[in-house]
Amino acid sequence: MTDTTVPDRDEVEANSGKELHLGWALVLISVAQLMVVLDGTIVNIALPYIQSDLDISSANLTWVVTGYALAFGSLLLLGGRLGDLYGRRRIFMAGLAIFAVASGLGGLANSEGMLLAARGLQGLGAALASPAALALITTTFPAGPARNRAFAVYAAMSGAGAAVGLLLGGWLTGLDGVFGLDIEGWRLTLLINLPIGLAAAALAPRFLRESETQDHALDLPGAVLGTLGLLGLVYGFSRAGSDGWTDTWTLASLIAGAVVLVAFVLVERRTADPLLPFRVFLNRTRGASYAAMFLAPAAMFAMFYFLSQYIQNVMGYSPIKAGVAFLPFCAGIVVAAGLSSNLVNRFDARYIAGVGTLMAAAGLFGFSRLPYDTDFPVSDVTGSYVTDLLPFILLMSLGMGATFVPLTLTAVHHLRADDSGIGSGVLNTMQQVGGALGLAILGSAATQIVSDRTAELSKAAAQAGGAAPSEAQQSALQQVLGAQIFTEGATNAFLVGSLMMLLASVVVWTFLNVKHEELATDGPEGAHVGV
Known part of the structure; x- marks a missing residue:
């Protein structure tokens, strides 16, 4: 029998208010x-201006970027657990x-x-806000299409x-003296966060529900060991990219980080209320999601760098033009995230x-085909944005959008309510x-090529002999040579x-076995496939 009951006005207004609240x-x-x-x-584009001022x-100078990354990466586990213990909205704010x-303060x-x-404090x-933000999605939005759309927006961001x-x-750095104020443009890259962040924190109580707090003490030994271990790894990896894997401080940092993380695991196994409950990793699908989300960003962040x-x-683009060149990536990942949520x-x-990881792998392979010339004498070869970059930027963005949404969803799916923050x-x-x-x-892959090719070309130039070039000619030759060698290193x-993205794809196809019907439900940890 068809239900012809018409909802009353109060019910309609209540549902509209709920939609507005979720929005x-x-x-x-x-x-x-x-x-x-x-x-x-x-701040990357602003670094020369910061250095000068x-x-x-x-x-x-690299610490302006590295300091933020180190504090952020090493404190994330602690930030996630604090949200579970003391309220996710409170920690988010x-x-x-x-x-x-x-x-x-930085600005x-x-x-x-x-x-x-200031960058470390940022x-x-x-580290406090980001895990709480993701956990708030799982506790604010009902399982199903609404939560999937929310995850799509989160993944796109x-x-x-x-x-x-x-x-x-690039845009803010060029705004020296904006509004008639005697202020350097690079400072705006930091100051812009001040009003936006404070406004978002002030509005949070109105639109976000507080999660239940837990009557457990914070695992201080675990917090200290976990933070120090991650700090060692992140710093070691960061230093390896610039100083090489055999650098003394690189090796010392990586070894110390690994040893401390082993101690962290031993302590957590014997703690009644650990910072990181290992039950979080026992779900096969969740473990596969974590592994794939370890490999995929590793390749994507490097794409931006090179x-x-x-x-x-x-190619000689200005900073602002370089930023605009990445706009298709932003558009592509937003479109792909929206499609993936459906x-x-x-x-x-x-x-x-x-499919997303395969598309991203194809995009990266496309970048590896950028033209260059490192045969002596070197000619000035430059790729075209429209034919050599744009198709693969779009392919990469669509692939990453299709990858991030389902993996973010499966990584936190069916976590226990009191583990959402740490998950x-x-x-x-x-x-x-x-x-x-x-x-x-x-x-390291790029640096090895640059070192080898520079040595080869220097030897070839010495053997060629001939009349000594003028100072201006030498400068021009060095510029062309440097650009071509960098391109070869970047393509490598x-x-x-x-290949790293293909490995992420293998992990996804082999171990990510959750059904789409299951993603539309909420349930207790351990009650579903893959445990």
Whole structure:
């Protein structure tokens, strides 16, 4: 019998209010995630200006970027667990407030020490806010299409954030003296977060529900060991990318990080209320999601690193034009994330993420075919944006959008309610540590080619002899030579990146076995396939 009951006006208004509440909740969570991700790259283009204004040495300049990454990556597990214990909305608000104030301090910094301290404090705020943001999606949005759409927006912000950071950083850096104020443009890359972060924190109580707190003490030994271990790994990987794998401090940091993490595992196994309950990893599908989300960002972050340099240093694009060159990536990942959020209701996550990783691998392989010439005498060969870059930027963006949405969904699916924060923290940690490792591996692949080719060409030039070139000719030759050698090194890195993405695809196709019907349900840990 057909139900012809007409809902009364109060019921309709209540449902409309719920839709509005969920919409604004997603806006807050998305803004927070976008700020956290883009701050990893927004200062990259501004680095020369920061160095000049604050008189920072070249050796210390990298800490403007690395300091944020180290604090963020090493504190994510702690941030996720604090949300579980003391309330995710509370930790989310605290993280945003810390991030916003730290951004303000960084934007007003008048010394190297103040700026680096502010960047570290930003990393702390991000480590508190990011896991809480992801966990709030699972507790705010009902399982099914609504939650899938929310995850799609979150994944799009996570994937596009790096590209948005490059674009926004290039634009803001060029705004010296905006609104008639005597302020350097690079400071705006940090100050922009202050009003946005504080406003998002202030609005959180209105649109986000607080999670239940847990009557457990914080596992301080686990927190200290986990943070120090991750700090060692992230720093070691970061240093390996610039100083090589045989550097003393690289080896010392990686070994120390690994030893401390072994101690962390031993302590956690004997603790009644551990920082990281190992039941989080017992689900086969979740473990596969973590592994794939370790490998995929490793390749994607390296794409931004090498491609942004290629576009500026080889193709001669200005900083703002380089940022605009990545706009198709932002558009592609948003489109792919939206499509994936609908497809995941009809198809198993394995097929969507599996195809996505294959598309991304193909995009990286396309970048590995960039033209160059390192046969003596070297000619000035440059790729075309329309034919050599744009098709693969779009392919990469569509692939990553199709990868991030289902993997984010499966990584936190059917977690126990009191583990949502730490589960989100683990996922974020995988992305950060994977990104650092990816840059180290691909950086090493590029550096090896650059070293070998430079030695070969120097020897060939010496054997060729002939009249000595003028100083201007030498400078021009060195510029052409450097561009061609960098391109060959970058193509080698892209090829390695495509292999890493293929490995992520193997993990997805082999181990990600959750059904799409199951993703539309909530349930207790351990009651579903793959445990």
